Amino acid sequence: MLDRWFGRIGMLLTLATLGVLAVLLLNLAMNGLARIDWQFLTTFPSRRAAEAGILSAWAGTLLLMFVTAVVAIPFGIAAGIYLEEYAPKNRWTDLIEINIANLAGVPSILYGLMALGLFVYYFQFGQSILSGGLALACLVLPIVIVATRESLRSIPSTIREAAFALGATRWQAVWHHLLPYSTGGIATGVILAMSRAIGESAPLITIGALTFIAFLPPAAITSTPPFLSVEWLFSPFSALPIQMFNWVSRPGEQFHANAAAAGLVLMVITLSMNGAAILIRSRAQRNIKW
Amino acid sequence: MSTVPVSQLVEPSVSVKPKLAPSPAVAADPAPIKVSIQNLNFFYGTHQVLRNVSLDVPADQVTALIGPSGCGKTTLLRCLNRMHDLYPGNRYEGTITLQPGNTDILGPGMDPIQVRMRCGMVFQKPNPFPKSIYENVAYGLRLQGMNRRRELDERVEKALREAALWEEVKSRLHQLAHNLSGGQQQRLCIARAIATDPDLVLFDEPTSALDPIATSKIEELIVELKKRVTVIIVTHNLQQAGRISNMTAFMYLGELIEFGETNRVFTNPSKPQTEDYISGRFG
Numbered sequence: 001m002l003d004r005w006f007g008r009i010g011m012l013l014t015l016a017t018l019g020v021l022a023v024l025l026l027n028l029a030m031n032g033l034a035r036i037d038w039q040f041l042t043t044f045p046s047r048r049a050a051e052a053g054i055l056s057a058w059a060g061t062l063l064l065m066f067v068t069a070v071v072a073i074p075f076g077i078a079a080g081i082y083l084e085e086y087a088p089k090n091r092w093t094d095l096i097e098i099n100i101a102n103l104a105g106v107p108s109i110l111y112g113l114m115a116l117g118l119f120v121y122y123f124q125f126g127q128s129i130l131s132g133g134l135a136l137a138c139l140v141l142p143i144v145i146v147a148t149r150e151s152l153r154s155i156p157s158t159i160r161e162a163a164f165a166l167g168a169t170r171w172q173a174v175w176h177h178l179l180p181y182s183t184g185g186i187a188t189g190v191i192l193a194m195s196r197a198i199g200e201s202a203p204l205i206t207i208g209a210l211t212f213i214a215f216l217p218p219a220a221i222t223s224t225p226p227f228l229s230v231e232w233l234f235s236p237f238s239a240l241p242i243q244m245f246n247w248v249s250r251p252g253e254q255f256h257a258n259a260a261a262a263g264l265v266l267m268v269i270t271l272s273m274n275g276a277a278i279l280i281r282s283r284a285q286r287n288i289k290w
Numbered sequence: 291m292s293t294v295p296v297s298q299l300v301e302p303s304v305s306v307k308p309k310l311a312p313s314p315a316v317a318a319d320p321a322p323i324k325v326s327i328q329n330l331n332f333f334y335g336t337h338q339v340l341r342n343v344s345l346d347v348p349a350d351q352v353t354a355l356i357g358p359s360g361c362g363k364t365t366l367l368r369c370l371n372r373m374h375d376l377y378p379g380n381r382y383e384g385t386i387t388l389q390p391g392n393t394d395i396l397g398p399g400m401d402p403i404q405v406r407m408r409c410g411m412v413f414q415k416p417n418p419f420p421k422s423i424y425e426n427v428a429y430g431l432r433l434q435g436m437n438r439r440r441e442l443d444e445r446v447e448k449a450l451r452e453a454a455l456w457e458e459v460k461s462r463l464h465q466l467a468h469n470l471s472g473g474q475q476q477r478l479c480i481a482r483a484i485a486t487d488p489d490l491v492l493f494d495e496p497t498s499a500l501d502p503i504a505t506s507k508i509e510e511l512i513v514e515l516k517k518r519v520t521v522i523i524v525t526h527n528l529q530q531a532g533r534i535s536n537m538t539a540f541m542y543l544g545e546l547i548e549f550g551e552t553n554r555v556f557t558n559p560s561k562p563q564t565e566d567y568i569s570g571r572f573g
Contacts (some may be wrong), residue, residue, distance in 0.1 A: 158417040166430040167407035286421040
């Protein structure tokens, strides 16, 4: 009796949650879909809503994600490997473990404050893509670390022992076995971390992302030697959530439609990243069962 | 889990004195010593697990380590390839000398990696890597720096033949090892362990996860293996020790109680604990 009622209520609550999400998406689509066209994606924001686009916003988001990925992925995976495979188990590493779990729960605006003090002012990176990317990298680093550790931990110790018994060093065991066998889990964690970062606005606002920007950062590839430029790292930037925030806070139906359209673009990006994560996980685990 | 009582052994007909299939070669000159363990003590932290164990393992024979659960037989086995070094807080005392070369496995300058390259190990449960059959066998060779394709092909085939697996897998060497049956996986693990021509192969209850038919194949294989490599096997199964080993060491509470030719230890044990254990009175 109780079981049946619990089952029914549980189902009802689940449906309600999904329903809210569906209504949200539908609403977004109804308001914004009409605004999405080539012009919207390829023009800069404008004072006139009908002419405004999200070019600088998505370019900023793309570059931010690049910086975040380049920093968070290697650091996070390396830290995960260290903690799981190398670190001795003592009070010191216990403390680190607990704190990494806690870091994942710190409000994102605090990362913004930290980045403002550390990257923007102390290191003089300015209100730039670099500062923003680093802030987001700090924010998602714990997610990458935890995902790495969990997928390493799911490899049975007998596999490690098999490698060691043949004369593998720890380094070889990690590179030949543990990392390849946990790629699926790590990749899933990385993508989930990235889709968390892509939607963040609080830390970016804190460090001073611009809400109206009518130029692109300088190109990374130049026509004069050495052909590569890092100037873009220090360029001011906007990002999709920031652009949305800006449009929503303006009066005028048309700007709200723009915001909905930008939100739709962001949703599509996030959902397809999550889809990719699911796909990678199922692919990678097809060949591996313990 | 406590030790399997005699009544649950693979062979239902319980004879206190098991049949001894390979009668040990009682030749005039005794087999040369492959591994000499002298005064070995082993500690997990402050807890002493092995107490003053001394044991000379003869070359090219099968030596069985038997005893009730917790007697230290697996711990002793894992001293021989320094597996305990992988975990913190473990400490060895004493010497283990491996021939050829009079290598002191526990010596201060000894690299455990070098030890493990000379001592293959087969575990309780088959633990192939989630890679192809070929890559599983080739891995030890690759670790030792072999990477010429032809050489690897030859050695992989040789190891698989010696593990009596070649005929079953030669057409699907590049398929995943996990598609094999449990018994085949264990033979693959044996092939992986012997591919590098180790001086010693350590078996840690290799048939405890297998059915009787797969078990008997592994046992045949072990008897076959001793023609070219020294085998030390930990087993819970007394009849298995009787069937395949030349020498038997009985351990109890971290001490080596009795060591001698299997035939003699099983039929005419010199220590009362050995007799009690073998006759199923405890364990």
